[in-house]
Structures are given as structure tokens and as C-alpha cells.
Amino acid sequence: MTAKKESPPISVQTLRRLPLYLNHLKSLDSEKIKIISCPAIAKALNLNEVLVRKDLASIKSGGRPRTGYLLEKLITDLEMYLGYGNVDEAVLAGVGHLGRALLSYKGFETYGLNIVVGFDTDDKIIGTEVGGKKVLPLEKLTGLCKRMHVNIGIITVPPDKAQAVCDLMVSAGIQAIWNFAPVKLVVPDDILVQNENMASSLAVLSKHLKKKIKK
Amino acid sequence: MTAKKESPPISVQTLRRLPLYLNHLKSLDSEKIKIISCPAIAKALNLNEVLVRKDLASIKSGGRPRTGYLLEKLITDLEMYLGYGNVDEAVLAGVGHLGRALLSYKGFETYGLNIVVGFDTDDKIIGTEVGGKKVLPLEKLTGLCKRMHVNIGIITVPPDKAQAVCDLMVSAGIQAIWNFAPVKLVVPDDILVQNENMASSLAVLSKHLKKKIKK
């Protein structure tokens, strides 16, 4: 009825695995290996064979029975699908330890992300440069985002400031937020928040050490 | 049959939410608020009311109908359950941008983690200090971990080195690994790997901007 020729819906979980596949495939020597199979990928990454096949099916890079997938084609298909190459621009709020690390990190461009500027409220660091990126006062965030049509925001501020900064970003037209603060942000439905929650991860780690985790 | 008096199994997903509850509860003014209800927490964190109740039930801090939970007791129960206070020691391998940020970050002790030392292979940084923590050559990792009975390892090395470092940590007796490299590590069953995968998160972010995510 309504179904036009849309990209097939893909689950977040699958999407999160795609970069792992891509990374693994790239690490292979494409001179020696021309063809790669799902069982081989699954074994290397310690995943279920069928899961890998299902994931790859969702990006439509048809394989051939008995042999597998063409390595080169699979890599380019994955890169195309993930949009590597089309670099999105992002702004970062909170130039503390973590913020500095992210601003300085050179590897994001590989994944299609370019942090153009950092924002902070501390006069001592405003005006400085970190990793070649300027640090501006937070008040300028809205103007800059609107002017440059930036639609990714990275939050590395303390937890108590996170929601306020988040609201600011949303009002500035940011579409997706990468949140490193240990807080659940409240946003409108059409805005995506991707949490990189260290506190959550630590909870899992430390609980494992106390051997109380399920299974 | 075999079931003794064990802690009830708790899912990883629930466990990951507990720090968020704790953080939110702590942000409340315990002078003014003595009692807190599930619906209130759920609303503040944009979660389902029943989900919150179910999560809290798993740490057994019984609430009272019509009123809710005692705020102070709930906080201490959560802290007790998450083991905040009992600080686990960790080592970090890979003193690059991200590694430096984590070494310098003061907030981990709050969550029960203390990074005691960093390891690297670069002679230029070996022997230096970052955030008050020494940087040692990677070869000393095994000896130090065994001697100090460190059981958490943090990996912030480049992807192609991650598995080797991981293997080294496992052989050194590390029980849980916090992995920041965009790689799926292969480890024995009894070792926990917690991935903080930036590439995966970025994939979700950038896909959202292209409006192809399911739902």
C-alpha cells in the first residue's frame, strides 16, 4: 500500500555491527583474499554465522553459494551504506579532559565525522585551540550551528549541565546528539540521542567482577 | 535443585540503567524530597514507569503503595548494589589522546574505578606521568597485574594492536576488559569485554541523519 521503494528498515543492533564487519574486512589482505564467507567472518568476530548473513543481507551485497562475498565489493558497499566519505560536521560542548581528547582525535574523519569547533564557558580556555579546533564561548553555539547547518552535537559537559546544553543544541537545530554525560537526556521524538555512558559500562564491569551477572 | 540463595539474575540492560537512576536521585534535594515514586523517576528520565519499577525490584528496595520509595534508602541501596565505595583497580594500555583523557579523568573513583598506571610502547612517553599516573612500557603489564592482582584492563590502543593487548591482559589474569578500540575482541568465556565502540555509535548517528533507521 504505502510501501514505496524505501531502504529496508534496519535495526540499531545490526547497524552497530556493520562498522565491525567493515573494520575486519579492511584488515584482510585483499591481494591474497578475494572472497570472504559468512562463516569465516562469524568465526573471526565470534558471532553467529546466520547473524552475519542476515546483517549483510540488509545492505544488499549478494553473495554466491559455496564461495561467499566478493571482498572488495563488500567493503565498498559497507562504506557506501555507512556513508563514509560524506563527512558530517559536528560541534562539541565541554572542553574538559574528554572533550579535549575528542577534539584532538584524528580518526573521526574516517567514520564520516568532522568536529569543527568546541564550546565552553571557562574564560581560561575560550579563545585557545585544541587539536587545531577553536574553543568558543557557549553563547555562540546557536548562531554558529544555524549558520553552518551543523546537525551533530557532542556533549562532554558535567552531568548537571548536560540537559541545558542539550536543550540549547536542539533549539539550534541539531538533529543528533552524541552524549558522553552520565545522564538520560530528554529530547523531542525526532532528535536522536546516542549515549556513550561510561557509568553504565563501569557498572557492568564491576558487577561482573562480583560474579552476580545473569548467566 | 541447584539453586542456592544466589543474588537474583539481573539483565545487563537493567544494570546499565541503575547508574542513571542513582545519578538522578542524587541530583534531587534530599532536604525537600524524602520520598520518590516510580512514575516520577520514569517521567524525569523519559522511561516507562513499569520498567523503572521492575529495575528497582531487582535490587530489593521495597517501596510502599501510594507513596513510593524512601529516597535516602534507595540511594544507599543502589550504591551498595553497584559497589560504589569498593574501588577496583585498573590498568590502561595505549596512552594516546583518549588514553590520556581517561588517565586524567578524576570522576572514575566515584564509580568505583581507579586507574593505577598506563602502558605504552612509545619511548617518548614511557616514563612520563599523565594525570599523576605513571606510564610504563607494555612489557611490564603482566608482572604488575599479577603482583597487584589488578583485574580490570582498559584498551585504548589502535585497532590493529587491540587483540594482541587483549591477549596479553588475559594472560596476566585480567578478568574484565573495557575496550575502546573499534574491534570485536575474542576472549575466553569467563572474561567480560565491555565495548565502548565509537565507530558503532557514529554509525547510528550518521544513519539517523539520513533517515533510514527503522521506526
Place this chain on the structure above:
DNA sequence: ATCATATCGATAATTGTTTATCGATTAAGC
């Protein structure tokens, strides 16, 4: 004292994700 209401606690239904199964297909060996 009784009633209405908000919340807990448990159970059931729904949804989503991973694993297992089965037939179809194709390359290699005989």
C-alpha cells in the same frame, strides 16, 4: 470511619533480537 486515588507488585501480552532449520545454488572432485 469510609471512600477515592495513587502507587506498588506481579502477571500477561507485545515487541524485538538472536539462533536454528531447510531448501536452493554453485563450485569442485570424480
Place this chain on the structure above:
DNA sequence: GCTTAATCGATAAACAATTATCGATATGAT
């Protein structure tokens, strides 16, 4: 050329997690 074996692709089953429903209970109002 035919058989064998390995893999893809799709479907079905199992599992896990979230959301919805319902009764019980305690608080505050009448």
C-alpha cells in the same frame, strides 16, 4: 556429466526485553 559439499537466502523457532494490564494496599480527603 554427475555427485558431493559448502554456502547463501529465507523462514521458523527460541529467547530476551519492554510495555500493558490488573489486583492489592496504604494514604489522604470527606
